[in-house]
Amino acid sequence: MIISMTACPTPSELILRAASRFKSLSYLENGVPAGWNGPHHDPQTPLRNSAHWVIILLRAAELSGDSWFREAARTLTERILSDSSFAEGRVPVARQKLSKDTVNGVIGVAWIVEGLVEAGNKLGWSEPLDAAVKLCKYFPYNAELGAWNVREHDGTLRGIDSTLNHQIWYAMARAMCVPHAPYLADELRQFLATLDRHCRLNGEQMVTHMLSFPLTTKLGLISRAESIVRIIDPWIGNQLLRKAPIYKRLHSLAKYHAAKEAGYIIFTLHGLARIKALGWDLGRVDAVSREAFARSVKPDFMAALKRNTWSYGYNPPGFEVMEVFRQFGDGSALERAAVAEHYRTQLDMTYTDGGAFIGIADPETAEARLYPLALLSNENFSAFERIVADGGPAR
Template sequence: MMDSILHQVADKALDQLSAQGYVEGGHNGPYFDPETPVRNTAHWATTFAVLFKKQGDERYRKAVEQCITYLKSNAARPMQSAFFCRTSVRKDFSNGTIGQAWAIEGLVSGYQVTGDENCLELAKQTFLLHVFDERLNIWKIRNVDGSVRGFDMTFNHQLWLAAAGYVLLSVVDDTEIRRQCDAFMSALPERLRVYSNGLIKHDLVNTPTTIKKIRAVVDQVQQSYRLKKAGKTKQYKENGYHLFNIYAFALIKEFGGNVEFMKLPAFQKALAYCGSDELYAWQEESNRKIDYNNMKGVSHDTINIYGYSYNAPGFELPYIAKVFATELPAQNDRIKTIIEKQIEWTYDAEKASFSRNTEDENTLNARLYEYVRAL
């Protein structure tokens, strides 16, 4: 059923491309940060590339060309530096390291279909715009105007830039990109933090000195106490993002990255958590009051606002289970159930759109690109 839905949603995206040369941006799900067409157009470049490879339909090849034409345009990079991904004046316009990672993915997909070497050059340039700290083994944000911002302190943002780097390296070798990605992965024992059940913690902890490590521990204890006292928890959000993190690890494994991470006890626990009932109970959690974030503007409380409504386990789990089939066996029944729930809770057949129980149907539709990699 999901495959037929995929084609229905793809047809609507084709219409948008034909009419305006890009796919409409969303607003980053429940965060309501208005986004340019960069993210969703890059996502759709991957979806159309996969569909073209599977079916040879000329419409999909043309769609890929239109996507990368937009990504190479001045509108996407108005100052010829980082991609212009969002317009919120409260945050950086490049959407940290992850906004650039998504653009890199789209460019690689474009190259794989069209053979356009300019896609590879732009993807390499975009990756290397990020300043890599040799002591901490993480990247700083490059602003749209070319200036350098501080470190991106969200773990999955750093992880996805590494994943995009390996996706790029699968089609063109670059010594510096590989060195940086491998260095980031070698530091995972310090960066990948999980709870006792394997749930990945959202924040990146920057503790290069003993004093900072002590302060970080004290801050974490104090924050946990405050949240518990207020009846709040970070785990509502972190469960919504768990599969999104593991999906990036799956990309790293499939595209020839440094797989030493698979030996880490923290990763093994995190991967095992993907097969737990606890994770999917959190995905269905309707008590948004326990979220430590005060997410204004969200209109529903039927399911976890970071899960099916945004990060879409029905799109992510199939690929994760495919790549980690040996380490995470016997997931077929769960995948079937999760896909059915994704459709039941978020798909509107009349609109041919994943528009139910979500604030951002444009982005949720575009995130089908995560699902197509499992095909």
């Protein structure tokens, strides 16, 4: 049974319900469910969701005063650190799909780093911080392309991770580690200085899904051709062109990326917002982010987002939007209402009155992806609770 609007739990209640379910389902004893990364259907190892749960449990301990949650977070962190890869100086295996890399691009490391840094900071514990810093040194930076390469679990280099939100998330993870390892700031500074070449808006004012590669590369040529198809397709009258195999392939790719760019928009902006919240200057990307967020709160976009495969049932804008609003919003009534609506819609579409997530591609990962709520500062968390409570001013 999906919860009703009137039964909508507050963010505090949601975190405490989740932490209580973690305890009642004996995740600590039986292991955290690994999930399969939603509609991607990529089987994961438990490390990603375990790192998410560390963050949720630590916030639940603060909200409830229950030391069990704090100790559970410590035990779960120890379990993450017990992976043999850490002792071997490797990146742990994050996903198990033969057709893809084992580390889930650079974002697989970022998700683990988030949990380790939170554990280290909140528990006053150096070991997870040291492990997080080591993970951030594993991927080599390509200064020419302005992005990080992927290195496999076995040490093999696989080239640039071409997904923009992956690169942003990894940059955010490095930003979390900089206070403990200042030298990590050098590559991060280089990345942000050239990020505007990658962080562009499509025709719908959404941030593009892929990095921008030079035309001298295969990916650069494909990306440019796809962009041209997006522009000319509404005006094409020649059916022979539409039926051409190369055009059909490019049109399919453009449609796929456009759906992702809409469904991922709050997720992508959330990574940028957290980098900014950590004190980093986004340069011209700040204006791009503000424009994208302004488009994302329009009623027609909000309505369409409910039908997007990559949105509420996978990426959780209802849990990620507050930091985006704080960093890129203008504080208007429209935006406040959109923040509250994202939260209500997230729960209406995916949450049950028993506290579980159902009717979506990967309910176990969806539950663990509550963690962005737990990462909010105390001030922003309280502000979010107020916005949710009053529903945002009426439009």
